[in-house]
Structures are given as C-alpha cells and as structure tokens.
Amino acid sequence: MTNRILVVEDQEDIGALIVLNLQSLDFKVHHAKTGNEGLMQARSGDYDLIVLDIMLPGIDGLEICKTLRQESNYSPILMLTARKSEADRVVGLEVGADDYLTKPFSVRELQARVKALLRRAAFFIPATDQDKPEDIIAVGPLRIDKEKRRVSMNAKEVQLTAKEFDLLLYLAIYPGKVFTREQLLNAVWGYQHNGYEHTVNSHINRLRSKIESDPAHPEYVITVWGVGYKFYDY
16 A cells, blocks of 8 residues: 655755655655645645645644644654754654654655654554454553554543554553663654653653543553653553
C-alpha cells in the first residue's frame, strides 16, 4: 500500500525538491503552499505523514501541529525550520511534532527521516483485524485499545495526545520493564532527540494527570527512582 504524504511548504523550490524526492520513493505526495491550505488538507485527507514547515503564510507550522494534535490527528509530523535554536526544537516537540529537520538539509537525510517515522508509526498502529482480544490491554479500570488508539478509565474515554498515547502504549506493552528516559525518547520520539529527556518527563506528568486517580501516587505509570519509568506489572 502506497504511503500518502502531505508537504506544507511555501517556498516553491524547496517544496518541489521535497515532493520530487519523496515521489522517487514511490510515495503519493500532496503539496500545500500556505498554512491555511495545509491545515485544511491535513484535516480532510488521510495522510500517513506530514512534512510541515514552521514559517508559513497564514497559520504557522507550530499552530497547525498543535491544532492537529488537539483534534486527535495521529499522522507523524516532520517539522522543517530554518531556525537552529534548542528552544525552537523543544517547542516543536512539545506541541506534538515527531521529528525536526533544520534547513538546509540533504535529500538523503530527509528520506531517511521520513522512512524512520513511517516505520515507527507502523509499530504504534498495528495492521490487525479490529476487536481481537490482543488489541486490548486492560488493567483494572484502565483500558487501552491499540487498534483504535483509544484509552478509557472506568468506561469513560480519556483524551490523550498522539505522543501521550504512544508513550502509554509503549510502556504498557512491556509491563514491569523499567525504561530510562533516553530509551523512551528513542522508542517514542526517535534517536534524533537524544538530550531532550525533559520532554519525556513533561509527557509523563500530563499522562498521569489524565489516567491516574492520584497523580502524586501513580498506580499505572510508576517512577523507578534513579532509573526511569515502568508500567504496572499486570
């Protein structure tokens, strides 16, 4: 099945270069040239990945990313920017971007990042038949539906961002196993984000606020002091 990719880039030459080189990998690529058009396309199309520039006419890339994540759009997002500061990168990750590529970039690096994001997305969205028992992780009142990407607590749906769900699912697949922040960062965000372990901490805190009855004394996502985190061993 051919992957569908949306490229949101206002610079004509860069946009054309990205489209051409992703099409060379046999992807079906659509190109939006403004923020408003990009947001509309992302909302209306079922894309396997979005390549999103930060500096755009109209709505900027950070706002588009934030909006899509609030609307539970789980397509992986590769953010493009001409800015190199750590603060910009952290903001991109915090609003839900999956990876971050600074201009100018090489074609090979772009292709490698896109393929890596698609591989990781395939792990978190299993290609299995719906409603199979193995697609559901149930621990007490907590229920994680891997196929439908839904989480409920006491039969009430919990609204998680894409990364919060990915983080919870990854931990829950390995109950009782202790992961360092670096290991979680590599598995859920990708190896390119080494050094941003505080991103894991902030997502853990937000996740606990949504699924734990007492976030200060968590039952599901447990801190292993001096090491990292683990999921309740069910």
